[in-house]
Structure formats: structure tokens, C-alpha cells
Amino acid sequence: MPELPEMETYKLLLTQKIGGKTITGVTINRDKSINVKPEVFQQHVQNQKVTSIERRAKYILFHLNSGSTLLLHLMLGGWMFYGTADEKPDHTVQVQLSFGDDHLYFIGLRLGYLHLVSAEALQEELNDLGPEPLDVNFSLNDFQALVKGRRGKLKTTLIDQDFLSGIGNRYSDEIAWHARLLPTRTMDELSSDEQLQLYQSIRFILQQAITYGGAADEPFFQEDTKTGGYIGNEYVYNREGEACKRCGAEIRKDEISSRKSFYCTQCQQ
Template sequence: MSDWPEIETYRRLLSPLVCGLTIVDTTVHRIKSINETAEEFHDGLAGHKILFVERRGKHLIFHLDDGNRLLVQLMAGDWIYYGAEGETKDDDYAIILTLEDGNRIFFGGLRYGYVHRLTAKKLIELIRPLGPDPFDPRLTADSFAKLLGGKRGKLKTALTDPKFLSGIGSGYADEILFEAELHPGLLNASLSEEQKRKLYDSMRKVLEEAAENGGTAEHPFSADSPVVGGFRGRFKVFEREGADCPRCGGTIALETVSSRKQYYCPNCQKEA
């Protein structure tokens, strides 16, 4: 997974380590992971300082002192490693950024993910279609209820629609709906105001708990890495088909709807 909790974990870990430092070198082993030539990528980054690191939904954004941005999109199986040396040999990483203090940021995988250097204007154009972040201060319980009430379709589809909310993948949607005691197939318009508030609170609770435990990352962040991937063993319904429900003792079910899996407890997440 590379959803809100995983990307937020990387943001929290990287920010105190790289902000204020200058990129002095770049290494590109997978040219398809960038949006320009390796030479242009190097020339556009070397000598520029990282001002701060931001997260927008499932995207990690490095703000540079020349006004440009480095947009990182991690997909399943991608990861970030930090240190003077990689966990494995350099050739195993798609992209490496070397910082002035001798430490490096290693981007692993990136078969479908990418690290793109963009102007601020281009970045705004790319992320404009995204819905609000689950923790956007403007997304209050009341505004969330209003948005959900105006969204046609079913709950899980809404939660995983990046144009409605940015950052929530299928697994976390299952966990959020379980926490809220709501069936994934319920129509958005059918929820009471109380249920909408419970869904809002559950969304923030599950995502923050996942981030505090390092999400589901499979790779360490550094040689002395804090907890990363600690949420993998904390799922209550996701990928637990046939197991006992931790709330009511029922049996966790798996359904496939429009080619998408959904895990839930039929006993305490009623469809009607």
C-alpha cells in the first residue's frame, strides 16, 4: 500500500532530516521514473535546497528553493530509504538523491511510480482534480457530511474515489467502514447525520492510527529506522476473510463488487 498513512509516515520521517539541505547529486537507474532526461533531472536539482516536504493525498511533494517541486508518486511495492548507504547496492534503486551532508534519499521500485520535477503551476494543474485531504482543516464533520450527502453511489466507492477524498485506498476504506459499523454497499444518501459523523471520526481515527504505526511499508526507512510497517498486523477486516470479527465474533466476509474486493463483517456491518 502507498496510501495516506504510508506517505504521511515518509513525510514525517523525512522532514526533520532533509529540510534546509541542498541536493548535490542525482543518480537515475530507471529513466522511465522521471519526466525528463537524466541530465536535465540532475541539472534541475543539483545545487537546489529542499525547503519543506508536503503530502497531498497519496503524493509526496518536495518544495525546492527555485520554486519548482519534486512530485513523488509511490505505488504498491515502492519505497523510500534514507542514509549514507542504501540497504542494498545502489543499482537496486530507481533514483537516488545525494544531499550536502552525505546522506542520500533512495527511491526503490518505481515500476509504476515516479519522481517528477515540475513547476509550481504544473503541479497545481495535476493535483487540482483531487478531492480534499482527510485532514484538511476545511474538511470539518459538517462539510464532510454535506459532501457525502451530495455524492451519488455507495460508501466504499466514495471513500476510494480520489476526486471525492484523496489518499484512501481499498484496504483502509474497509477498516474505516468497519470502525464506523457501516456496510460498504450502503448508499451515501441513506446515511443519517449521526452515521455521517461516525464515518468522519472513524476515517480520521483509522488513518492517524495507521500513520502512527508506520502504515504497511515492507521496507525499513533507515538503518536505525523507527517503527515502519507496524500497522500490517493491526487490520481488523482487510484480508481477514473467514477470521472472527474482533468486535462481535462473527465471520469476516469477502465480496467482489465491480472487480473490487471488500472485506467486512456481515453481522455488525448491516446492509440495511
């Protein structure tokens, strides 16, 4: 499932490609991928200008000049491609937004969705999300206040969207490795120094992954050389049995609360 770095990469590229442009056509191939009748969706989306594009947690928000928003959650297996009809990947497209001769294809939305929502509905939908970990105003004191009183395991806490928004399986493992903490540690046993290191590691790993272009499997457009650049640069994720890049010990894979987790058996404590 795409996490914060993947969605932030999409946001940056989407802004470059369609920011300020008008949606000239709408094609719905799977009614379940949207939340209103196709004709209603088309009526309220076609000929609308995309005034801005925002990311919140694992969501992308396409703000329209009508005041409505298209709320995208890719869930498991969803991705996007932007290009001409000739460039379209050989995959089933659930929703297509056209911008003249170029099109934004939404692919793999079997669990994901693109919903048309009002400003009020958008606020309600996002209301329960935790803070953005890369927000410039999200301080160490804010983080320590969140940690206080929590007893869950490090892994399960990091992927809890009510705690912090945007982190999932991949980056929770990368963050724990960078912080030298076992994903099985509980939050209430972390020392002040360990809390500081965890806070710094969250911000470092997520920003580094964005710089690389995240870990999406597919390019966003035909000549895209940025998307997916984090693949192959992981410290522990999907590296079971390989040597730790820090100490050389074997990377182990376990299940923690039914989630696959990768960590170093030696330098994470």
C-alpha cells in the same frame, strides 16, 4: 499502494532526515521514472536545497529553493529508503538523490514516478483532488455537503480521490468496519447519524494508522522501528476467515467494483 497514513509517515521521516539539506548528487537509472531528460533533471535538481516536504493525498512534494518541486507518486510497489551505500537494500534503484554520504533511494518505481514540476504545473496536477480528510478545517458540515447527492457505494466513494484524497483499499475497509457500515451501502441511504459516524471513523482510523506508522512493508532507514507498525493491527483488512475483533463473527472477503474488500458479516450493517 501506499495510502495517506504511509505517505504521511514518509513525510514526517523525510522532514527529519533531509529537510533543509542540499542535494549533492542525482542518479537516474530509469528514464521513465522522471518526466524530463536525465541531464535536465540533474541540472535543475543537483545543488538545490530541500526547503520543505509536504504531503497531498498520496503524493509527496519535495519543494526546492529554486521554486520547483519534485512530485512523487509511489503507485503500486514503490517505496523509499534513506541511508549510506553500505545500508542500501538489495533492490533495483530507479532514482537516487544524494545528501553527502547519505542517499535517498527510490525503489520499485515501475508505475510510480518522481517528476520535476513548476509551481503552475504542480497546481494543475493536484487541482482535481478532493479535500484532505484530516485537515483541521474539514468539518462535519463540509463532509455532509460532499456526501449530498452521491449515490455510489461506500467503498467506491471512499477510494474516489475526487471525493476525499488519500484513502485506498486498506483504509476504506478499516473505516467502514469502524463505522459499523457495510462497504456495499450506498451513500444516499446513510442517515444523518451514520454520516456523522462515518466522518468520525475516517478521521479516527487515518490518525490511528499514522500513529502506528502506516502499513508500508519496508523500513525507511536501517534502525527504523516506526514504519509499518499498523501491519498486524488491522481490524478487517487481509483478515479473511478470522474472527472480528468486535463481535467474533467471521471476516469475509468480496469484490466490490473489482476491488477486494474485507468486512464483518455480523456487526456491519
